[in-house]
């Protein structure tokens with residue numbers, strides 16, 4: 001989409017609000033219509049046959065295409081700089097539809113050490129059962145991939161920043177190695193969003209999202225997205241989505257994600273600004289052992305963060321002195337901040353990965369995969385930052401007072 005007067009391409013926020021929609025095509029409605037329909041009428045029996053055969057454009061059934069979902073797909077593809085995108089019922093729906101399409105028995109997936117708990121379970125307890133080999137490699141050092149990659153490696157999969165410990169991965173370095181060996185790189189971009197990082201511009205083949213998080217942004221739906229080459233997206237639509245998972249995004253939820261996208265850039269700026277303040281305050285607190293936030297100078301991969309991210313996002317992981325029990329005690333003293341999983345909402349949310357989102361790992365696996373039992377994860381919301389800080393500080397101070405007493 002280009003600016004009509006200057007010819008330069010339109011900015012991110014403009015495209016997040018307008019891309020792919022012209023009100024004159026829908027009776028002038030400024031907000032795109034919601035197509036609540038499961039099936040579509042054919043002009044004639046012959047036309048229906050031609051659409052099925054792919055000889056004529058048209059909608060058949062909302063498990064394959066739906067105009068509201070289609071608008072969301074075109075808009076997210078544009079924001080990620082991808083040729084095409086596919087919407088799913090959840091982030092897990094996206095990851096499974098993509099993997100079922102790309103992989104066959106005998107293939108290998110190389111995944112980073114740290115993954116969201118259900119992704120870890122899908123790979124190790126799911127695909128592993130069907131003859132796909134899963135190898136975990138510490139991808140924070142690309143040399144490890146060079147050593148591990150082989151002829152049967154079909155997919156290299158990672159998150160950056162990773163859920164929950166915030167490790168970053170150099171997308172360009174990893175994608176280069178994968179491509180040289182004929183493997184496709186998949187980046188879970190849920191934490192960064194296309195506002196902060198666009199992995200395809202760094203050489204990745206595919207981007208997946210839990211759109212449940214920042215893209216939706218309001219904690220009122222589940223959704224997932226896959227972005228990548230048009231040919232692959234067509235294959236995933238007709239196999240991984242239509243036949244293997246049936247993981248279809250409802251048109252109503254597509255409309256809610258479209259609404260969320262309109263404020264994505266604004267929200268990410270606020271999430272990032274507030275998270276920076278929270279990370280600094282936590283780091284300065286005597287009850288806090290360690291803070292993992294890419295914006296901190298103390299973060300081991302701060303240079304990569306500055307190179308690869310436009311800003312540092314709304315997610316922080318930290319450990320309280322005294323380990324798991326002390327961390328849970330801090331969580332229990334919070335009054336404004338909700339104890340809840342998920343992330344990217346307007347509300348600040350806090351959770352304990354070892355007993356919640358990452359309990360799909362065994363304790364030994366968590367140790368191997370760098371997910372410390374004392375880690376607490378916070379999704380910094382959009383509330384007035386002083387209120388978020390006050391709540392966290394009173395919860396930490398009460399801990400010091402208890403110890404002193």
Ligand SMILES: *Cc1c(COP(=O)(O)O)cnc(C)c1O
Nearest residue numbers: 090091092116163190210212223
């Ligand atoms: C939440 C999450 C998922 C799974 O998405 P759902 O929408 O809950 O299915 C995948 N990856 C990451 C990084 C997540 O945070």
